[in-house]
Amino acid sequence: MSKLVLQNVVKQYGGLKAVDGINLEVNQGELVTLLGPSGCGKTTTLRCISGFLVPEDGNIYIGNRDVTEIPPERRGIGLVFQNYALWPHMTVFKNIAFGLQLRKMEKSDIARRVKESLATVKLSGYEDRFPRELSGGQQQRIALARALVLEPDILLLDEPLSNLDALLREQMRFEIAQIHKRFGITTIYVTHDQTEAMVISDTIVLMNQGRIMQQGPPAEIYQRPTNRFVAGFMGTTNFIDGELTGTESEYVRVKTSHGVELVGQTPNQLKEKNVCVAIRPENVMFLDKGTPGAAENGVDNVFDARVLRATFLGETMDYELQVGPHRVRARGGMRLPYRVDDRVRISIDPNQLNVLPA
C-alpha cells in the first residue's frame, strides 16, 4: 500500500497532448476515480501509471520510488482490464496463481492464497473452470482476484464494468467498493460512468482534454462545480449566462443576459464580470400556494413560471418551465404533478445556485 504521486505528467502523440501536465496526489488507501468523456486522457494517464506508456515529461512516484522509467512488471501494481484479459488456455486456478508462481512461492502457499482470493470475490470452488465457462461478471471477479492475490501497492482498474449489463454493473460496483474498504489498497479507477464514480470513490478527478478540471469528493464535485465543464458533465444542469452585479457577504448577485436578477454562491474567486449560472433541475423548488413566502415578491430567486413540458420519468416528473425570458428544466415529485400550461411559482435556494466563470 503506497501513496501515488504524478508530477507534471505529459504524454503526447505527435502534436497532440493526450495528457497535458497532470498533477495528482493519491493518499495511501484512497480510491480515486479518473472520470471524463472519451478522449479526455483518463486511460492514457492510467497506462502511464501502470508503465505501459512512458510519459514524455514528468515523474510518477509509487511510495518513495520514482517509477517513471521502471517497466510494468516491476512496479508492484495490480491491473484489471475492461475485457478481463483472463488467459483462456489456463484454468481459473492457474490464472490467479500465475503471478505467485513467478515469485517462486511455495506450492502450498500459492494454493492457500488462491483459495482465499476466490473466497473474497465469492467464487470459491471455481478453481478448475476455464474462463470460457464463466459469465462476464464471473470473469471480471476472477480478474480482480488475480490482481488482489499479489497484494499490490497500487490497484488499477480500467473501466472494469463497462462490458457488463446495467444490473450487474450496479451489483459489482458495490462489491468493488466493499473489497476496497476491506483491503484498503490505494486504488485508481477509470470510468466514464458518473454514477459508478460517485458510488465508489473517495475522490473524483474529472478530466477533459488531458487536463484535470476539478478533483474532490463526489458531493463536492456534484454540488460545488468550479467550472462549466464539471457542472455540465455531472448530472443535468441549466446554464444561464449573465454578468456579475455585486457581492454581499458570501453570495453574489448576477443579472442574466435577459435582465433577470439572481442570487447565488460561487466556489471560486470570480475574476471577470461575465459569468455563467448553473442550476440543477432538482434544486428548482415548486412553491405550493400555501407555502409561506410564496406570495411575497422581492424575495431572492422566487419567480412565476409556466409549464412548457411535463414528462413522466417514473420516479419523478421532468419539467421544462418558462421563467420570464428563460427556459429552465426542473424536477418535481409525483405527489403534485403539473401539466402543460399550468402556472407555478418556483424558488431557488441561493446556496444551490452556482455562479461560475463564463
Next chain:
Amino acid sequence: MHRKRLIRLAIELVLLVLVLLILIGPVSSLVIWSIAETWYWPNAFPQEVGLQYWLQALGLRTSLAIGAVSIVPAFLLSIMIAVITVVFSMAITIPAGYALAKYHIPLGGFVLFLFLMPNAFPQMPIFVNLLRIYTDIGLAGTIPGVIIAHMLVGIVFGVWITSATFKSIPPSLEEAARSVGATKFTAFRRISLPLAAPGLLASAVFIFIKSLEEFTGTFFVGLPFVQTLPMTLYSASGYNMQFASVTAIVLMVPSVLFMILIQKVLRAEYVGGMG
C-alpha cells in the same frame, strides 16, 4: 409438398455424386493405374492387376523395366529437406510474424507485401535466376541450395500466417501477464506462444507440405545431384504411368495425414483455446 422434396433430394444427390467424382475421380484413377499390370486400350479397366509396381517402387523387388527404381531414397530425401526447411523457416517466421503483429513497424504493410511478391511472379523466371546466383556461389545442385529455395517459398506464406495468428491475440493478455510480474519474454513464452500454437502449427504444416511437393524450383536448382520425390514423379510420368501413379500416391500420403492431424488439433484448440 411431397414432390418438391423429392426433386430437392434428387438434385442434392446429383450434386453429391458430381462433387465426389471431382474429388475422388483423379485419386481413383491414380489408384487404378498403380495396380495395373496389363492395360490395353480400349478396355475401361486393366486386364491384370497386381502390386508389381508398388513392390518395385518400395525397393522390395528389382525389375528391368525402364524407370523402375526404388523411390525410398528420394522419399527420405524429400522428407529430410522438408523437415529442415520447416525448422529454419519457423525460426524466421515466428519472430518476424510476432514483430509485424505487435510492433508498429514503419511500412509494415509494405514489408508484408514484399513477402508476398515472389508469388506474384511466374515461378520459372525466379528459379532460373536463382540457379544463376547459385552457380556463382556454388550452391547449385546441393541440398542446402534446395533447402534455401524451399524456404523462400515457405516463408512467403509462413509470415502471413504467423503474423495473422499473433495479431489475433489481444495485447491485453500479454499486458495482464506483465502486470503480475512477467517480463516481456516470459509473457511471450507462457501466454502468446501457447495461444498462437494452432496457427503456428498450421504454418509449419503448410511449409512442410509445400516443400514436399515443390517441383519447379527443386528441378532447376537441385539437378543433377538432388533428386526429390516430385522429380522422380516427373521423370516417370512420361512413359511409366503405373510407376508415376505409385509415386504420386506416396507423395499424397503425408499431406493427407497432416490434414487429418490439423483438423483434429485445430478443432480442439479453437474450442478450448480462444474462448
